[in-house]
Amino acid sequence: MSHDHPHDHDHDHGHSHAHDAPQNPYVEPRRTAEENAVLEQRVEELEELLIEKGYVAKETLDEIVRTYETDLGPMNGARVVARAWVDPEFKARLLADATAAIAELGFGGLQGEHMVVVENTPEVHNVVVCTLCSCYPWPVLGLPPTWYKSPEYRSRVVIDPRGVLKEFGTTVDESVEVRVWDSSAEIRYLVLPERPPGTDELGEEELAGLVERDAMIGVKKLQ
Amino acid sequence: MNGVHDMGGMHGFGPVEPEPGEPVFHARWEARVLGLTIAVGKLFGNIDARRHMIERLPPADYLQFSYYEKWLARLMSSLPEEPANERPMSPSEMTAVVRSGRPTLREGGREPRYCVGDRVAARDLNTEGHTRLTRYVRGRPGVIARLHGSHVFPDTNAQGLGENAQPLYTVKFRARDLWGPEAAERDTVCIDLWEDYLEAR
DSSP, X not given: OOOSSTTOOOOOOSSXXXXXXXXXXXXXXXXXXXXXXXXXXXXXXXXXXXXXXXXXXXXXXXXXXXXXXXXXXXXXXXXXXXXXXXOHHHHHHHHHOXXXXXXXXXXXXXXXXXXXXXXXXXXXXXXXXXXXXXXXXXXXXXXXXXXHHSHHHXXXXXXXXXXXXXXXXXOOOTTSEEEEEEOOSSEEEXXXXXXXXTOTTOOHHHHHHHOOHHHHHTSOOOO | OOOTTOOTTOOOSOOOOOOTTOOSOSSHHXXXXXXXXXXXXXXXXXXXXHHHHHHTSOHHHHHHSXXXXXXXXXXXXXXXXXXXXXXXXXXXXXXXXXXXXXXXXXXXXXXXXXXXXXXXXXXXXXXSSOOOOOGGGTTOEEEEEEEEEEEOOHHHHTTTSOOOOEXXXXXXXXXXXXXXXTSOTTOEEEEEEEGGGEEEO
16 A cells, blocks of 8 residues: 555544654655555565575465465464363463463464463453564464554553553553563563453354454453 | 664654554565565574664664565665575475474573562663663563573574573563653563573662
8 A cells, every 4th residue: 555645644543542642753654656666676676686596486485475464363363362261271271381272273483482371350451562673473463563563552552551552442440450561582472361241152263253463462452 | 782673661653553454564575575584584694683683774764664674674785695505495394484483492501590579670781782681671670470491592692602592581570660650550561581681689
């Protein structure tokens, strides 16, 4: 997508947030069509060069892209969460050794080598960030959304977690501890959200359908 | 290094703006940069050396570049001139790498100096090299919350000075110990810190 005018606020957010907060003049993640065309050209040349010199095969690149576009994404994490909700023994294994428990469902690998699952409870609300780069549990959530990689999120969620949560429409009572996890090492964190009320009758697959990515990062609660 | 990438606690970036229905990639080139980085990243060294390459981008570029533009800058900065001396990975070999990952946990290593519950402080270190010791915890008191075993130490690994695997801990800090009395009383920040970043309190 491209935006000719970078500060068009034509987006239609389902939540309210501080539109009067100052925009960072240095950060503009969106590119015009012309800028993207230049980048397309440059990357195509780079790819051709690396193929020609024998460092990479085109079909291997295609396979990596396919994997991250279709196989890895929040639907994997949602399956982990739903299983934990319906199977107390799995949940116990998940909280004790998340890497092994997640592997039971067939997920693991790059950027998920060392997993820890943190559970939301009536006393604790967990939220995950990487302030230094954008570390994220790829095997269970896929590649991170742009906002997770943004200076806005990385700078603020550690110092003003409740303010950031509010921008996602999430209010956490003062009596509840907001616990921010800054992924500064190779440990990757997944939030186990609280099971929404009124879902006792639902099976594992239906439950997985309720689990949103943002709840597994911790910026939202499930309704 | 005390770089612009170390953003925790900075002000002035404005509100977080999620993009509804965001695609995995916004343009084809982003997908190809991801693929190239995974496929040939080792040309630029280990993960810590590669992160340090991003951190050393000129600060104005770091702030202006999108995520994949930073990755592209890294790819462009050290292209090999010689042809490869082995055949490239096949799709199935690559899939095996993606599936198994590159664990940083190491057997052996030194005995952990701290136990869960111990009071520690993050040391006030200011290396110009790569480090994962964020500025906002330096000098602040915290409590050991979890031990993760011995992991490769980024500070030495990034510079080719060895893995120096050592105990890695989750350290829990009270928000008020990091940000002062304005922070909510109960709130906490948990961050993973290697033993060399810590001292007893």
